[in-house]
Amino acid sequence: MNIRKVKESDYYQLIDLLNDIGWFTDLFxxxxxxxxxxxxxxxxxxxxxDSHSFYVVEKNDNYILGYxxxxxxxxxxxxxxxxxxxxxxxxxxxxxxxxxxxxxETIKEEARKRGCSRLSLLNGRNRESxxxxxxxxxxxxxxxxLSNFIYKLK
Numbered sequence: 647m648n649i650r651k652v653k654e655s656d657y658y659q660l661i662d663l664l665n666d667i668g669w670f671t672d673l674f675x676x677x678x679x680x681x682x683x684x685x686x687x688x689x690x691x692x693x694x695x696d697s698h699s700f701y702v703v704e705k706n707d708n709y710i711l712g713y714x715x716x717x718x719x720x721x722x723x724x725x726x727x728x729x730x731x732x733x734x735x736x737x738x739x740x741x742x743x744x745x746x747x748x749x750x751e752t753i754k755e756e757a758r759k760r761g762c763s764r765l766s767l768l769n770g771r772n773r774e775s776x777x778x779x780x781x782x783x784x785x786x787x788x789x790x791x792l793s794n795f796i797y798k799l800k
Contacts, residue, residue, distance in 0.1 A: 647745065649752050652692065652700040652713065657685040659710040660702075666737050701752055703736075703745050712736035714749040716756070716765075724763040729753060731767040746775070750784050768794060 652660075661681050664670055673681070692698040692715065703712045715733040731753060736745045757765055767786070769776045782788065 647703055647705060647711070647748065649701055649703050649748060652689055652702050654686055654689050654693070656702055656710060657682060657689060660689075660713060661685055663710060663713065663735060663737055667735055699753070699756060701749060703740075703749060710737075711740035712745045712749060714753060716753050718760060718762070721763075726761040726763040729757045729760075729762050729765045731765060734767070741774075746780060747784060 665674055676684075689700065692700040697718055699716045699718070701714050701716075702710045704710050712735060713733065714731060714735075717730045717732055718727050719730055720727045731750075734746060734749055736749075753765065765786075767781065769781055775781065
């Protein structure tokens with residue numbers, strides 16, 4: 647396995663990976679051309695500056711098994727930035743093989759180099775990764791006094 651930064655040309659495999667996971671029915675109601683444009687635009691946004699990191703894990707045959715996206719967010723009240731892991735997904739066939747753990751280790755290493763104070767992420771309580779305590783086993787602590795809110799614009 648090889649972990650590397652994303653390239654624009656990875657868009658097709660990333661579309662396939664998310665389709666393989668099967669959680670994003672609204673996303674896949676769009677045409678293939680719309681998905682292609684969206685993924686390329688978002689990948690290029692992540693590559694445009696140093697405020698994002700986007701890693702893929704591939705097998706020796708360049709087949710992408712998983713990916714993670716991190717946003718580096720400065721906070722005035724912290725000693726260093728926070729790395730917000732907005733996405734970490736592994737194909738069904740790659741789960742339980744250390745891929746997610748390796749992605750997290752890569753992110754932790756980069757966060758330390760950047761002088762970050764912490765990493766954060768959201769994990770659905772109905773997800774397999776939550777039920778098997780994946781993030782807890784990787785050293786993450788679940789917050790008990792905060793709620794997560796969203797405001798939908800679309």
